[in-house]
Amino acid sequence: MPPLIEVKNLSKYFTVPAGLLHAVDHVSFTIEKGKTLGVVGESGCGKSTLGRTLIRLQEATDGTILLNGEDITHVNGNKLRDVRNKVQIVFQDPYSSLNPRLRIDDTIREPLKNSGRYPRSELKGRASALMDLVGIDVRLRQSYPHELDGGRRQRVGIARALAMGPEFIVCDEPVSSLDVSIQAQVLNLLMDLQDQMGVAYMFVTHDLSVVRHISDQICVMYLGEVVERCPSKELFVSNLHPYTKALLSAIPSVDINQPMQPIALKGELTSPINPKPGCRFSPRCPYARGGCSEQPQRLEEVATHHYVACCRVREING
């Protein structure tokens, strides 16, 4: 059986006055049914663009996207509508992603109504079943979004994404605007829904502890490229790419006996416009040598299911 999602060499470039902005560059991965792929990286690394391109909110510049083995990269019309029923998204900002003039239950009823799949009489029951599922109080169902707090709004966003029974949901930083106690409630909800419905997630976030908790596989992105990909558990035990090492070392630990010793990175992200062919991390990399900035880097399987794009990976970890 083909995997639920298979992405091959997916690229998304934007034309800007200064040239071509490589937002996502030759990214490949697969996601199995009911599993979660975590995508981590800092702002501007292309992780949100990857999610949006993957579910066809934006046209891919190059590459293919397969859903259950079927190419959906360029489908249109009714075919695209079918795809939209199967792949959905939960956005980062629960404040701007809900229509402020629709009541909560209307927001959730809308996709059900538009699908034309259900008679009018069934809509109400289905919408309230969805709201039960994500834990929205009965008394809040006639409220407008501005009357709810962030956590409840994000539950509305999740209920709306679940309305058509999708097989795959892109979660684009769904908990990063929430306080920790509320964040934990929403993460638990997402994991419970996965257990009940077998939905697969692509979980985009900059928070490594969140991604560690929820993911089966993790991709680390830097300036549009995947630099490391491996099972989630392995990443935190044996991370091999210099960028991953720096990223993990920069997380302030809550263990007061473990002082933070961040690997100092020089400067900040370089520009993704017209990048040079070599390693994009090399200007900041503590291990970079002359060759790194010229030689294109390919993801290479250095251990079982552990892919790294670094030409010096063996020396560094040797």
Added chain:
Amino acid sequence: MIGRGYDPGRDENAGFLSVRNLNVIYTSRKKIVHAVNGVSFDMKKGETLGMVGETGAGKTTIAKSILRILPDPPAKVLGGEIRLDGKDLMTLPEKEMLKVRGEKVAMIFQDPMTALNPLMTIGDQIIEGLKLHNDYSDVEAAQKARELLEMVGIHEERFKEYPFEFSGGMKQRVVIGMALACEPDLLLADEPTTALDVTIQAQVLDLINKLKARYGTSMILITHNLGVVAQTCDHVAVIYAGKMIEYGNKKDIFIDYAHPYTRGLFASLPGFNVDAPRLKPIAGTMPDPTDLPPGCAFHPRCPYAIEECRNGEISLKEISPGHYCRCCNLQQIW
């Protein structure tokens, strides 16, 4: 050093900053928001106090009260006392308060994008603050401003650039440079790294720590990131619904935490308990600050709540030397 009935005048060791029974409300046409409800704490010189709590807990309001920059209306400071180096900031004439702001106490805001004037060059903005508080000539001020930029790791050739030409991390470093320009005694850092990526956050925290050590500055660090607190602070105050519910040194809070809310915060952290399949979040949400529950404001969410929690004022008790907790059912929890 905290608690009710404490008289700073009698204590010779009363710290360099002492806040007593601070109460702040926000009023709107119909409702009253009880933002800060009787907060007291002391700080020594050179100390870093972490203030943690969720959105709306009143952390920023406490910091702004110290600088007296709350907009009135809608904000109203109902009472309390704030002393800095023995001076009562609450009754200080506005003219003298202008000298305290920037010179004695400086603040770093959460969002570096809005803390800078978009129409002024970075250099001019730093010079403006310097000249306001010192008798510098134009040349001296410019020289000093360049040194400050260099100190926060920004090349002086960017002196004449505008904020939009800087990245988020660089803007926050400029803001830190400006805050430290007059070598303040107290730095109020309100979520200084929340808008930044982790690798940039590490750079900024490192910078703050270095500068603090160099000038002996005291700091109140407001954040909801417990990791940042663990790595930078000496003491920690946990704020919930405008009240301090737990206070202690780093070990008291991160290892011997006592209050059910503090426990809940740690249990909610992904990555704190790696092997648990599910997180253990605190049930429910923050209470409505216009309608706080009687007794302990946390009792509707607290798994250990008893009848006593629902009535009357719960006091802050010292449970071990220097470790305070506002909970009336601690025996049972232990």
